[in-house]
Amino acid sequence: xxxxxxxxxxxxxxxxxxxxxxxxxxVDERQLAELLEEVPLDSVYYHTHSxxxxxxxxxxxxxxxxxxxxxxxxxxxVLAERLSVVDxxxxxxxxxxxxxxxxxxxxxxxxxxxxxxxxFGTPFYFNRSRILEVPTGIExxxxxxxxxxxxxxxxxxxxxxxxxxxxxxxxxxxxxxxxFRGSLKLPDLADRMKALNPYLGSLxxxxxxMLTMCDEQLAKSxxx
Amino acid sequence: xxxxxEQYREVAPKGTIDFLYRLSDLVQxxxxxxxxxxxxxxxxxxxxxxxVPIMKAMGIEARWEVIAGTxxxxxxxxxxxxxxxxREETITNEMYQTYLDVNARNAKVLNLDADLVFVHDPxxxxxxDHRKGGKWVWRCHLDAGLPHRPVWSLFRRHVLKYDAAVFxxxxxxxxxxxxxxxxxxxxxxxxxxxxELSRAEITQVLDxxxxxxxxxxxxxxxxxxxxxxQIGTIRAYRMAKKHHHCQLxxxxxxxxxxxEGEAVLAEVxxxxxxxxxxxxxxxxxxxDREINALQRGATIVVQKALKEGFGVSVSExxxxxxxxxxxxxxxxxxxxxxxxxxxxxxxVEGAAFRIRYLLSNPSVMSRMGAMAKEHxxxxxxxxxxxxxxxxxxxxxxxx
Numbered sequence: 252x253x254x255x256x257x258x259x260x261x262x263x264x265x266x267x268x269x270x271x272x273x274x275x276x277x278v279d280e281r282q283l284a285e286l287l288e289e290v291p292l293d294s295v296y297y298h299t300h301s302x303x304x305x306x307x308x309x310x311x312x313x314x315x316x317x318x319x320x321x322x323x324x325x326x327x328x329v330l331a332e333r334l335s336v337v338d339x340x341x342x343x344x345x346x347x348x349x350x351x352x353x354x355x356x357x358x359x360x361x362x363x364x365x366x367x368x369x370x371f372g373t374p375f376y377f378n379r380s381r382i383l384e385v386p387t388g389i390e391x392x393x394x395x396x397x398x399x400x401x402x403x404x405x406x407x408x409x410x411x412x413x414x415x416x417x418x419x420x421x422x423x424x425x426x427x428x429x430x431f432r433g434s435l436k437l438p439d440l441a442d443r444m445k446a447l448n449p450y451l452g453s454l455x456x457x458x459x460x461m462l463t464m465c466d467e468q469l470a471k472s473x474x475x
Numbered sequence: 476x477x478x479x480x481e482q483y484r485e486v487a488p489k490g491t492i493d494f495l496y497r498l499s500d501l502v503q504x505x506x507x508x509x510x511x512x513x514x515x516x517x518x519x520x521x522x523x524x525x526x527v528p529i530m531k532a533m534g535i536e537a538r539w540e541v542i543a544g545t546x547x548x549x550x551x552x553x554x555x556x557x558x559x560x561x562r563e564e565t566i567t568n569e570m571y572q573t574y575l576d577v578n579a580r581n582a583k584v585l586n587l588d589a590d591l592v593f594v595h596d597p598x599x600x601x602x603x604d605h606r607k608g609g610k611w612v613w614r615c616h617l618d619a620g621l622p623h624r625p626v627w628s629l630f631r632r633h634v635l636k637y638d639a640a641v642f643x644x645x646x647x648x649x650x651x652x653x654x655x656x657x658x659x660x661x662x663x664x665x666x667x668x669x670x671e672l673s674r675a676e677i678t679q680v681l682d683x684x685x686x687x688x689x690x691x692x693x694x695x696x697x698x699x700x701x702x703x704x705q706i707g708t709i710r711a712y713r714m715a716k717k718h719h720h721c722q723l724x725x726x727x728x729x730x731x732x733x734x735e736g737e738a739v740l741a742e743v744x745x746x747x748x749x750x751x752x753x754x755x756x757x758x759x760x761x762x763d764r765e766i767n768a769l770q771r772g773a774t775i776v777v778q779k780a781l782k783e784g785f786g787v788s789v790s791e792x793x794x795x796x797x798x799x800x801x802x803x804x805x806x807x808x809x810x811x812x813x814x815x816x817x818x819x820x821x822x823v824e825g826a827a828f829r830i831r832y833l834l835s836n837p838s839v840m841s842r843m844g845a846m847a848k849e850h851x852x853x854x855x856x857x858x859x860x861x862x863x864x865x866x867x868x869x870x871x872x873x874x
Contacts, residue, residue: 265494265497267498267862267863267865267866268866269656269657269658269863269866269867269870270656270657270658271654271655271656271657272642272645272648272655272656272657274648274650274651274655276645305854309812309815309816309846309849309850311812311815312814323813323819371803371821372803373646373803373808374646376645376646378645378657381866381870383498383501383866383869383870385494385497385498385501386497386500387493387494387497388493388497403489403490404490405490405491405493405494406490407494
């Protein structure tokens, strides 16, 4: 893992995002499905993942841009709920996630007499992002140091080590759980960290959950 | 420690300033040039005036050049600007030649050498014809989503010579074969318009305008322009007034030498029907402290424009901890998180309903106001803008 070395140091990497406009826009649910099929996977990632980077503080009603748009602009709360329950955590690849989203919209449309359209609302604009990795200069070697660092580190580092690691960088588990397992030899904590579903809240909530886990582990090992 | 940046440590989200130092390490010694038509007036230059010195202090070779023009050039570029925003305009060959000539003259005297050149708005855009090295980006601050086609066709040939274009919203962009980036405007929390004010300062401004302190204040800050729909806001206020004893403040810049503005102001005054609880304020362009005090003194801010640019005044109000009721035009709905920091409404009735709802639920109002401030802290402050600039500088200059 690029953020660690043989002496078990974990180096926090933050990230900064620039949003790129793809110039494709959907005004109804059919177009949404059609364009979902043709946009680059980076765009699927953007609307289901970097959403968290852009909503670091406020948890929105729906956990991805597609569900949010369908609810807010089309007032189709049934499809919004169905899209919101799709959990990227369950998918091993972005392509599989894309297929699920498309098939869900198609299935929903097959039961509709008319296609919900953004008559008064704004279209869905497909974007993607370019992510720049930024070394934070924060390095830790123990769980206590990790706990202190995670409470203060820029939330983009949490995003990078959890979200980017999983799907875009195709790592088997997030960077934190990999470090707990490989360097700190704490397999239980690593399993709990790996099982932490980051899609059910904001980055700040994720930070808070991780702090709780670390505190529990430190208390258990008498170092709390 | 960079003093120019450190002063934001208290207001930026935790970790941001340290992160900016790290980000700036990636672009040390890069040369970043901004070019605009003016150095004073408008949100974009206010931000540049602060950002360029910060970047310099952080070790980036940042510069800001302003082009020199003539009265004819100003007239032509006003037409181009209006045309890009959808107004029917005619640009004759002679006018276009003036535009090209002034840009060519500026290209001869300005130092255009940089790793990244950011050209703001249409006036200096033709400088790209004289580009030397580095990456060139056209920063469009306008809503060019529905331009007058002949003007766009004429102008597009310059845009195509850029390496990328940057817009404030996806809907403001045109189809282009070059990469298009999205960069939201921002506010500076330390300027006169946004800095903290004491209770005494707020009271003094409210008293100055004869605004009662004991009654809830609904505020709309917008120029007197038909698209800002002050009359719609008056109608919403009247519906709410049946249930709540409140007052409405409509504050906008003065309309001297602006026949359209004068006409709108007259219509608004007529619609107000001498209601002593409606305060129509014409403010001079430099009335930043007054606007700050009005926003801080307000109970609810309404931004119900029918057509709007990004509408950064929404963020200004949110920064002061106010819930904002806004329409769907421009960037208003991008800044408001519906039902969390305020409400997005689609009609006069919708605005009236939400005003009533908030006035009946003061605890919701304070919760939304607090969320609004935090939302702006993370998304619409100058520190985020600085991070965007560093990122785009690194990404484009490394390609």
